[in-house]
Every structure is written in structure tokens, then in C-alpha cells.
Amino acid sequence: MKILVTVKRVPDPNATIRVKPDGTGIVTDNLKYVVNPFDEIAIEEALRIKEKGGGAEVVLVSIGAKVAQEQLRTGLAMGADRAILVVAEQDLDPLGVARILQKIVEQEKPDLVLMGKQAIDDDANQTGQMLAALLQWPQATFASKKESLESEAEKNGLPGIQMANGKAQVVREVDGGLETIEVPLPAVVTVDLRLNIPRYASLPGIMKARKKELKEIPVAELGIDVTPKLRVLRLEPPPKRKAGRKVSSVQELVHLLHTEAKVI
Amino acid sequence: MQRFSGVDYYALDELLTPEQRLIQRTVREFVENEALPVIEAYHAREEFPRHLIPRMAELGLFGANLQGYGCAGLDNIAYGLICQELERGDSGLRSMVSVQGSLCMYPIYAFGSEEQKQRWLPKMAKGEVIGCFGLTEPDHGSDPGGMETKARRDGSHWVIQGTKRWITNGTLAHLALIWAKTPDGIRGFLVETDRPGFSARDIKGKFSLRASVTSELILDDVRVPEANMLPGAEGLRGPFSCLTQARYGIVWGALGAAMACYHTALEYAKTRHQFERPIAGYQLVQQKLVFMLSEITKGQLLAYRLGQLKDQGKLRPQQVSLAKRNNVYQALQIARLARDILGANGIVSEYPVIRHMLNLETVNTYEGTFDMHTLIVGRDITGLDAIR
Numbered sequence: 001m002k003i004l005v006t007v008k009r010v011p012d013p014n015a016t017i018r019v020k021p022d023g024t025g026i027v028t029d030n031l032k033y034v035v036n037p038f039d040e041i042a043i044e045e046a047l048r049i050k051e052k053g054g055g056a057e058v059v060l061v062s063i064g065a066k067v068a069q070e071q072l073r074t075g076l077a078m079g080a081d082r083a084i085l086v087v088a089e090q091d092l093d094p095l096g097v098a099r100i101l102q103k104i105v106e107q108e109k110p111d112l113v114l115m116g117k118q119a120i121d122d123d124a125n126q127t128g129q130m131l132a133a134l135l136q137w138p139q140a141t142f143a144s145k146k147e148s149l150e151s152e153a154e155k156n157g158l159p160g161i162q163m164a165n166g167k168a169q170v171v172r173e174v175d176g177g178l179e180t181i182e183v184p185l186p187a188v189v190t191v192d193l194r195l196n197i198p199r200y201a202s203l204p205g206i207m208k209a210r211k212k213e214l215k216e217i218p219v220a221e222l223g224i225d226v227t228p229k230l231r232v233l234r235l236e237p238p239p240k241r242k243a244g245r246k247v248s249s250v251q252e253l254v255h256l257l258h259t260e261a262k263v264i
Numbered sequence: 265m266q267r268f269s270g271v272d273y274y275a276l277d278e279l280l281t282p283e284q285r286l287i288q289r290t291v292r293e294f295v296e297n298e299a300l301p302v303i304e305a306y307h308a309r310e311e312f313p314r315h316l317i318p319r320m321a322e323l324g325l326f327g328a329n330l331q332g333y334g335c336a337g338l339d340n341i342a343y344g345l346i347c348q349e350l351e352r353g354d355s356g357l358r359s360m361v362s363v364q365g366s367l368c369m370y371p372i373y374a375f376g377s378e379e380q381k382q383r384w385l386p387k388m389a390k391g392e393v394i395g396c397f398g399l400t401e402p403d404h405g406s407d408p409g410g411m412e413t414k415a416r417r418d419g420s421h422w423v424i425q426g427t428k429r430w431i432t433n434g435t436l437a438h439l440a441l442i443w444a445k446t447p448d449g450i451r452g453f454l455v456e457t458d459r460p461g462f463s464a465r466d467i468k469g470k471f472s473l474r475a476s477v478t479s480e481l482i483l484d485d486v487r488v489p490e491a492n493m494l495p496g497a498e499g500l501r502g503p504f505s506c507l508t509q510a511r512y513g514i515v516w517g518a519l520g521a522a523m524a525c526y527h528t529a530l531e532y533a534k535t536r537h538q539f540e541r542p543i544a545g546y547q548l549v550q551q552k553l554v555f556m557l558s559e560i561t562k563g564q565l566l567a568y569r570l571g572q573l574k575d576q577g578k579l580r581p582q583q584v585s586l587a588k589r590n591n592v593y594q595a596l597q598i599a600r601l602a603r604d605i606l607g608a609n610g611i612v613s614e615y616p617v618i619r620h621m622l623n624l625e626t627v628n629t630y631e632g633t634f635d636m637h638t639l640i641v642g643r644d645i646t647g648l649d650a651i652r
């Protein structure tokens with residue numbers, strides 16, 4: 001069993017994001033970067049399948065600038081076996097990324113590709129679906145699980161995705177409930193927030209990650225067209241939240257909700 | 265409130281290696297997710313959150329800057345960052361790591377026999393054996409050379425008699441490193457706490473470092489085999505070199521407590537309105553916030569440089585004294601200002617500020633008081649001893 005997990009370098013969700021005054025992007029000075037939180041969940045799930053779900057080689061792949069090495073090292077420190085960085089300094093859109101991943105999948109021939117359902121920077125939620133289509137593989141999106149994140153199963157680090165007899169059973173988060181589906185392998189699975197709580201990289205794990213393989217492939221070597229079809233026109237910060245207001249009675253609150261906020 | 269994402273006005277982050285950044289993040293998340301939600305309750309009950317010990321061990325926090333014997337083998341800047349992030353949670357968490365790693369594991373590592381290292385270090389790294397460091401006595405604090413605890417030889421054993429006080433982890437510990445006077449000077453003894461004649465009781469009623477256990481140890485003719493003495497430590501050099509290790513950690517740790525206070529005060533001031541404006545908009549409040557930030561930033565650079573010197577093996581204990589003195593003192597000023605900015609909210613446990621402020625009073629005193637470090641640096645630069 002080989003699992004390929006995608007890892008994107010994104011701004012720290014805890015950092016305050018500022019939009020450049022001209023709206024062409026965000027201010028990146030002194031900005032901290034992390035592994036996309038959804039990808040972290042995907043790494044955790046792959047490691048659980050490796051440890052408690054029948055064993056696997058866990059290979060990470062990231063696409064981006066050389067600095068994305070740091071996020072791959074994070075995944076290696078969590079316990080992944082090796083990593084690939086497709087070095088691309090230019091901007092890419094989801095289709096470009098899916099095309100690159102298609103090439104890597106052809107080289108690596110994994111049984112399962114695990115991806116975050118979206119990256120928290122541009123929230124596209126497309127790459128997994130596009131990759132499955134390009135590969136003509138089955139896909140299961142928004143993987144979750146029945147057990148809660150406070151359950152014993154979660155505390156014991158059991159995987160939510162069940163792999164057996166060349167198939168993966170995936171519990172999907174859908175409107176108003178959960179749906180369990182089965183897909184034949186190889187397949188693409190994208191993960192949602194409630195699948196697991198990712199582990200932290202332990203200090204000895206961080207030291208071990210130093211010696212693990214991290215292969216770099218220049219994007220030009222893959223011989224594919226990754227020119228973006230998508231162009232960002234303008235970024236705007238969300239409107240400033242107005243200060244709250246105190247009301248003196250329930251009656252006044254209901255009245256204002258009706259007349260001012262117009263929500264009831 | 266905006267989640268804490270570090271205080272880094274001078275982009276110190278860029279000086280860190282990717283591994284150091286990762287280590288910092290691991291410890292920060294551990295503190296955020298596992299320690300902060302429970303720390304107030306333990307502080308209120310005057311208890312250490314013992315369930316965190318196995319988690320801290322799993323992450324590799326005990327003896328993290330020692331090589332081999334199941335330790336993580338980190339550089340000293342990484343170790344400093346661990347202390348900073350832990351103390352951002354509570355000084356008690358950092359104290360646990362300082363005592364276990366710098367005051368117990370380090371002396372075994374530096375002055376112990378190979379057999380002592382093999383026997384204790386791997387278990388201590390795993391948190392299965394908890395240690396305590398017994399130097400201070402009821403009547404001898406700043407001047408440990410005056411200690412009254414004695415060890416006398418009896419055949420192939422040593423017999424230890426005396427009282428140690430203010431000992432962190434005393435009643436939690438499986439192993440106590442006891443410094444005692446022998447006919448040939450001060451020596452360190454590894455005393456298993458289940459030996460007959462050893463007893464410990466907790467000191468209650470503390471207003472500071474409540475989420476940490478502080479104890480009194482009584483050694484009433486405790487017999488330990490010859491092999492329990494640390495062979496490599498003779499005289500006060502032994503305990504002092506442990507203290508240099510631990511003080512180095514405090515230099516970083518104090519910054520963590522200061523960062524927690526600054527972050528809380530800044531967020532509070534931006535949202536607290538008085539006279540129809542956020543108080544952060546008033547000059548006096550800004551002055552306080554800027555003072556805090558500039559002291560944190562200076563302290564960070566000081567700690568970072570100290571770490572470089574330590575990694576290069578060039579660190580002088582007096583340099584650690586200067587930094588311990590400065591960073592703890594400034595952290596205390598920062599905590600007091602943060603408390604002031606929070607107004608009445610500054611005195612309640614809903615905010616971490618008063619807890620840090622009270623904790624820092626201990627940090628100011630233990631591992632050499634502020635004044636003792638002043639006198640150590642003073643002696644160093646003038647050549648004149650003002651201590652005796």
C-alpha cells in the first residue's frame with residue numbers, strides 16, 4: 001500500500017492577514033506559514049492507516065516555491081516516509097496543480113491519494129476533484145467519520161477511512177448527515193475537518209525528519225502546460241465588524257432584530 | 265480574542281532554522297490545546313497537571329538538549345524556544361522541564377558514571393522517573409555554601425542527614441538529587457525517594473507558582489550506596505553548573521510569560537472602550553504597550569545571542585546572570601503593566617495576566633535572586649566582591 005498525501009504551504013490561520021492597499025495580493029512581510037490544516041488531517045489519516053490500518057508507505061508531495069520544503073519537513077517529522085517537492089515559483093491555479101499531481105501519480109503509482117478538501121488560502125475546493133477526473137479514478141470527497149473527535153476511537157488513533165480488499169470505505173460529510181460510500185482503489189479521497197485531530201511533530205520526530213528523503217523536481221521537467229486559466233482581479237479585506245451594542249430589555253432586542261437587523 | 269501567534273517585531277523567526285520553528289510550533293500547540301484549557305483549575309487547586317507529564321515526555325521535552333540516552337538532542341536555541349512556549353502557558357510547566365532536564369538529567373549527564381546515565385536518563389526522558397533538585401535549605405538560600413545537610417561514610421554507603429526546603433517536584437519525585445557536605449566538600453547524591461528515612465511534604469499557601477509542586481524534604485539518616493554519588497561533581501561547581509543550564513532556560517521562559525501578558529493587554533486595549541474610544545488609542549496606554557514590546561524584543565535578541573554562545577561552548581555563567589536578571593525583571597514589569605491595562609479584569613483568573621504576574625515573583629527569586637545576579641555581574645566587571 002502506498003499513500004500519496006498533498007501538502008500545501010499556506011499563511012498561518014492564526015496570523016492577521018492584511019490586504020495590500022492596491023488589492024493585488026496580501027502583505028507577506030513577516031508572515032508565518034504552515035501546512036494547510038486540511039492537509040495536516042490528510043497526513044494524520046495516512047499515518048493512522050500506516051500504523052493501525054494495515055501498513056503503508058506515506059509519500060508527501062508539495063508544489064510551490066523552494067521554501068515549501070519546510071512544510072514537507074513538518075509532515076516528515078509527523079512520521080511520513082519521504083517527500084517530493086515540485087519546484088514551481090510561478091502562480092498556479094487548481095487545474096495546473098491537478099495536472100502536476102497527475103504526473104506525480106503516474107510516476108509514483110500510489111493506491112490512494114489523500115488531499116485536504118481545500119486549502120485555507122484561496123479556498124478553491126477543486127484540486128482533488130480535478131485530479132480524479134484527469135486520472136479517471138474514483139473519488140470520495142469530504143471524508144469524515146461517525147465517531148466524534150472526543151471518542152475512544154479518536155483517542156486511540158484509529159483511522160476513519162477503512163481499507164480492505166482493494167477498496168476504501170469513506171464516510172462523507174453531506175448536507176444534514178453522513179453518507180458512507182465505497183470506492184475501488186486506486187482512488188482520490190479529500191478530507192474534511194472532523195476526520196481526526198492531527199498529532200504534533202514530536203521533537204525526536206523532528207530530528208529524524210532531517211535524514212528522510214526530500215526529492216526536488218523542477219516543474220519544467222514534467223513537460224506540461226501549467227499556465228493559469230484563472231486570474232485574480234482584486235482582493236478586498238472583509239468589512240470591519242461594527243462594535244456591539246447593549247440593549248436594555250428582551251423586548252428591545254426582539255424589536256431591533258425585527259426592525260433593524262430584519263432577521264426575524 | 266485573537267489567537268496567540270507569537271510576538272516577533274524584529275522577525276527573529278528568520279534567524280531560526282526550519283527545525284527550530286517546527287519545534288516552537290509543536291510546543292505552542294501543545295500548550296494552546298492541552299495546557300491552557302486546564303491550567304487555571306490546577307493553579308486554583310495548587311496542583312501540577314500530572315496528566316501532562318506523559319504527553320510532555322512523548323513530545324520529547326525532557327532533557328531535550330542532551331544527546332543520546334533517549335533525549336531529543338536539540339541545540340540550545342530550540343531548547344530555549346521550548347522554555348519560552350511552555351512559560352507562555354505557565355511558569356509551572358517550564359519549571360517542570362527545567363527541574364527534570366536542567367537540574368536533574370543534566371548533572372547525571374555531565375557528572376554521572378556511565379552506569380548512572382544508563383540507569384536513569386532514558387527513564388527520565390520518558391517521564392517514568394521524575395526528579396527533584398535539593399540544594400536550598402530553610403536557612404541557606406542565596407548562600408548554599410553554608411548548607412547544613414551532611415553525608416558521612418559508613419562502609420560502602422553514605423548516610424545523609426538534613427532538611428531541604430523550597431524543592432520543586434519534591435513530593436512528585438522518584439529521584440532526588442541531594443547536595444550535601446562531606447568531609448571532602450559538597451557532593452551530589454542520587455537518592456531514590458522510597459528509601460527509609462526520606463520524607464517530603466508540600467508547602468501550601470503559595471501565592472505564586474501554584475501550578476507547580478514545592479516541597480520540603482527531610483532526610484533522616486538516609487543510606488545510599490557509594491554508587492549513588494555523582495563522581496564528577498566536586499564542590500559548589502556541580503550545583504552551580506546545573507543552575508547555569510536552568511537559568512539559561514529561564515532567560516527564554518520569562519519572555520514567554522511576558523508575551524502572554526503583552527498579547528492579552530494589547531487585545532484587551534483594542535476592544536475596551538472608555539470615554540467613547542478604545543483605550544489603546546490613548547497615549548498612556550500606548551506608552552505601556554510599546555514599553556512591553558520593546559523590552560520583549562530586546563530580551564529576545566539577548567536570549568538568542570546567549571543561545572549562540574552556548575552552542576559554541578563559549579558561554580560564561582556571568583553572561584547568563586545578566587540575561588536572567590534582565591529578562592525576569594522586565595517580564596515582571598510587563599506583567600504589572602498588563603495587569604494595570606486590564607483594570608479590574610486584571611485581577612481575575614479569567615485572564616492569564618495576574619497568574620503570570622504572581623508566578624514571575626518566584627522566577628525573580630529562584631535560580632538566584634535578581635540582586636544576587638546583579639552582584640555576580642558587578643563582581644565580574646569591577647573585580648570587587650560585594651557579596652561577602
Ligand SMILES: Cc1cc2nc3c(=O)[nH]c(=O)nc-3n(C[C@H](O)[C@H](O)[C@H](O)COP(=O)(O)OP(=O)(O)OC[C@H]3O[C@@H](n4cnc5c(N)ncnc54)[C@H](O)[C@@H]3O)c2cc1C
Nearest residue numbers: 397398399400405406430431432626630631633635636651
Ligand atoms: C516556588 C519555588 C521553587 C523553588 N524550587 C527550588 C528547587 O527546586 N531546588 C532548590 O534547591 N531551590 C528551590 N527554590 C529556592 C530558591 O532557589 C531560593 O528561594 C533562592 O535561592 C533564594 O533563597 P532564599 O529564599 O533563602 O532567600 P535569601 O537568600 O534569604 O534572600 C533574601 C533576600 O536577600 C537578598 N540577599 C541575600 N544575600 C545577599 C547579599 N550578599 N547581598 C545583597 N542581598 C542579598 C536576596 O537577593 C533576597 O532579596 C525554590 C523557590 C521557590 C520560591
Ligand SMILES: Cc1cc2nc3c(=O)[nH]c(=O)nc-3n(C[C@H](O)[C@H](O)[C@H](O)COP(=O)(O)OP(=O)(O)OC[C@H]3O[C@@H](n4cnc5c(N)ncnc54)[C@H](O)[C@@H]3O)c2cc1C
Nearest residue numbers: 536537538539543546547548549604605606607608609611
Ligand atoms: C476588587 C475591586 C473592588 C471594587 N469595588 C468597587 C466598588 O465598590 N464600587 C465601584 O463602583 N467600583 C468598584 N471597583 C471598580 C474600580 O473602581 C474600577 O475597576 C476602576 O475604576 C477602573 O475601571 P475599569 O476596571 O473599568 O478599568 P478601565 O477604566 O477600563 O481602565 C483600563 C486601563 O485603561 C486606562 N485608561 C482608561 N481611560 C484612559 C484614558 N482616557 N487615558 C489613558 N488611560 C486610560 C486605565 O488607567 C487602566 O490602565 C472595584 C474594583 C476592584 C478590582
